[in-house]
Amino acid sequence: MKALPLLSAALVILLIGCNNSARVVTFPDTTVAAPSEALDLDALEKRHPGQDGVYLNRDTSFEHVTKNNWPAPIEWTFFETQNRSYVVFNPDATWLSTFEVKVAPGYELEQVALSIRGTDGKPRTFGKADLKEERDSNGKVTFKLAYPDVRKGSLVKEAYVLKKANCWSAPPLHHEVPLQFSIPCQQASFRFLYPDWWETKVKALGPDRRLPVEVRKDEKANKVIMTYTAKDIAAVEKEPYAPFFKEVSNYAEIMVTKLNLGNATYRAAASWDAYAAEFKGYVIDRNPIFSQRVVRTAAEVTQACKTDRERLEALVGWVQTNLEVGYTKGNFADVLVAKKGSVYQLTGLTQSLLQKAGIYSRFLLIHSADDGFFDRDYVSSEEMYIPALLVETGGRPHVVLPYLKDLPVDLIPERFQGQTALAIEASGGAQIITVPTGNLATNEVVEDYALTFSEDGKVRVVEEKVFQGSNAFSVRRSLSALNREETEKVLKGLLTYSEGKVEFTKYEFVDQNDFKKPLKVHLEYVIDNLVTLTPEEVIFNTGGLFAPASRLRTKVDPKERQNPVRIYVNEASRKHITMSFPSSWTLAGVPKDFRLENRFGSITGAYKSSPGQLRVEQALVLKESSESRERVQELLELTGNHSKLHIPALVFKVKP
């Protein structure tokens, strides 16, 4: 979805001058300093306990080389040079004990030099001839090597160059380098080298956070050399309730904004308005001149609709259901015939269908939360690429994604909520907007339980779960490919009781295919192994009934927390439980009401007892939050693996 091929071809050819820019990066790279101190394996492992290995260095170079061969066309070559060395602590970590590089069509593996030095100090080296090659039908080639005799302490060095000989087709003008990895790194660096008459831009990492790159010129080679080096970089840790990688880690994202080569020139859009004007031509209003197919489709799909809301739902639902994602050459009529279009084409087509139905919409390109900070000055398709439509019906805004099957018009996926978007008018005008956030009701799971105990200890349960918003969407998606028996299996799997011997009397999804409504799971069953009867007491083993709030199944050590705490959207889960029991039974003790509230939300439990009945209300509410890592302890109080709402058993007294 991210690659926007339409824009990658935006190289405008004009009649302007040209120049040479020689290749600077040599192979193997000698410009990156080798670690000066001798390798102390024990000290390294002590410093990084439990890691599979440690990068001693990782250096990435992107270099554009141009050569004027007049009268022949100018050569424009791009080189990506990777140079890294690492120590292996865990030889069973295959990703460290093997080498693999994927070479895209149009690129070649120009050079490769690999070596491994065992603990005995003897190095073994490998070149291209030693690699196994897998070439698929699209021309993508994967080169592989498994290093021999990898042991704890082996030192691996890898250097290779990917070359794109002809950059006139699909020019590489946008580059991205991660600068933090899954294992620690002693030194990470990158260089970006380009002709000194070109212009580039580096994306900011945060409102006040810019990658401190150094820029110098190599006069002899007519080159600008941009460099960045960092030392002692901690490993990226995957943790629950953590921000996306790009929100907290360092990375370099660079684009070429202006280039001239001989008679050709390219200028990236200088503003989002300019970008929108350029984008508009690709997928907005690509209606056929002669065909009435779009008009006819809009009319057919909306003929039974009375309101704009109904028309919106009908048209978006029709596109989601009937058209698939996959580029189709041509205009929107061609997309309708092929029943297939790119996400941009499907969004543009939906906009046209809405327009024919009299509904105005704006084409959105959304910046996703997982792309990190939105740099307003970094005008690139890599910043805004999620297509959507902004539509208003009845005074309420809807952000619709017509290519996501079954996504209701009221639901905005979490990672887009509250993010920045470019709203493009059909006229080409544009505006930066903030995507609306969802409301709590749309991210809520409500569960109702009615338990009726009989004197013989059998429990009849009527259970209803209501999924809304993104929860309903994801459950429906997981069900869409299932057959009846598989669906039944999923249904039974949603049963709350994990220890019971269950006899189902009824189980169904309600409104499974009407994605405009909440999705309900309705279960009725009898359990006969959870109640123990004695002459004086009845013990009810609650199974999993009172454990709604435990979200983290694993222990988390707050002291070890690396990432800040991030909850992207408000969410809640609520349980309403009514227990009816024989009049000869009385509850030996009613659980105490409980409420805990902090900056992340709240958990509550309320218990009301009356003769023959216990009513329980339990809830976990989480609020959209962005807090420092030190606050994680407070989150654990709400969501930790031992929920304060858990009640393992209830005891009833039996009247003699």
Place this chain on the structure above:
Amino acid sequence: MLRLLFVCAFACCLLPAAGPAPAEGPDLAYSKVIQYQIKETPSGYQLSSEITVRRTALTERAARIRSFEVVEQPYTTVSGLRGESRGRELKPEAITFHFPKLEDTFIPPARLHELEFPADLKAGDTLEYAWKESFKDLAFLPVALIPALDRVERFELQLAHPVNLRVDFTPFFPHGDLPFKEDRTVPGRTILTFLNLPRPKRLPSDPYPGMQAAVLIRVFKGDAALTPSEPTAFATWYLGLLGPQAQPTEAMKGLLAAELAQAATTREKVRVLFDYVKTEIRYIADEGAMHAFIPHDPASVLEKKYGDCKDKAWLLTTLARIHGLPVHPVLLSTAAVPSFPGLNPALFNHVICAWEESGRLEFMDPTATYSELGDLPEADVLAEALLLDPVRPRRVRIPLRQESASVEVRIEGDLAKPKAAKAKITLRHGWRAQALRARKELRALDLENALSNRLNRLLAKLSVDHFRFLEADRDKVLFEADADLTDFFIRTDLRVYAPSAPFRTVSPEGLERGQDPYPLEAQGPAHYLLDLSLTAEGLQPKPERIQLGREAAASHSASCAAEAGRVHLAYVFTQPFRIVPSEARAEFLAFCGQYLQSNRKLFVLQRSEP
């Protein structure tokens, strides 16, 4: 892994499976015709095939499935892929191939072809795709698999062969017999046809999900089998694929000389070699160039220090034989495969080793780094296997040798302080192997999570945390931990209650299988022990003992007693099956029902009168 591709081929059958829609009635009509051609040539028999699949979408949901894969096996070359839908041939660009990314394979065995049909398919449309395969050897004639799609209209095997050859079909029906027809009316042409199969029912705990039938195809010339299905013929053929055995290198001969010299017994020598191969040769599978079947040369495996299961097994075998130790490779399948009287390469996916002494076989799995000689991973045990003893190849069943409990938890404490009990945890067999792996590969908190999550899943209402490693040996690994008994005991003002069935080991799902006679997956074997010895002031246990099942089948015993002023609760659960044998089925299901029902049964600790 020895990718003998039963699973892979089976997966291929399943991939296009649409299955019925949630609404009643089938949503797909499926037919597959495989035309095999066996030709006699001066160099032997050549096998090729042409496969045609037709799918008619009966619902919109089925019509949306339009992408299909064709697995190229390492022993075949796929060509002539074509497809047709709505009267149009599939465009060449819609037929692609790539090398699959397999979880445990670094270099995949072969290509995966993909056909993508246009998006304009509707309910009622029929699409057809076909391809050709040429086989490296007649012995690779595959086991035919009839998928559990909801309406198989036709599944047909057509074999064109020289008239002096005979083709035998052996069907396997995991869910009851299905009607089929054999046609031998035309000399040189043998056909097996399944027509309009009844809609299959999906069963819980089914070891053969997705399969309606499998057919072993054997070809004979007179009495001589051309497809090696007897152990001797199979071993001869398979070992023949490996080529002449290379002479051991000096490195192999000199390897572990000191350790072997110190080993006092043959068993110790075998163990020295086994330990070396399992720990020093890391698992990396290079399955290119027929190495999905054929192990790499042991000398190169030793030099590179990596290989897959068969590479490790062959290296171990070679090293052992240098020292005169009778160690042989053993082929087996870690997944449930059809039970046939004859063999086929597709029935195996793993290689281990067996050491033979005095007629007794001791098995070892050099791929399982943390396993021990004679103590195999759960996936290996009880499997039907082929022992590649060059002198006397034979079928064997990998025995279960787990007399001791896999998990043994002994808890001491004071019932008045339920959060402060202490546990000693002994892990053996697969649990030991997993604990050792976790201990080596995981960081402290991840190790803690791995251990406590696994144990807490097994032990209902008992929370075991803060693991402290004590010791490990070849039999066990021992931890100490804190045990929280808060949820284990239920306190009332009259009594304290304790569970009688504390293990979460029986799935209620299996009980749904009481009405049918088909194979039942039991997810065993299992053997667990829990023992609590607690001071309990003011509480008098009511002595009681519960015994469910019987030891040779599946059993659970639980007892509550007073011992030396303490309360003693003891629980032992054993279950010996992976797949429950038909003769043990009724007894096993009755045991499962009783075990779940015993959740209601609580031991009683009576409070003393004040």
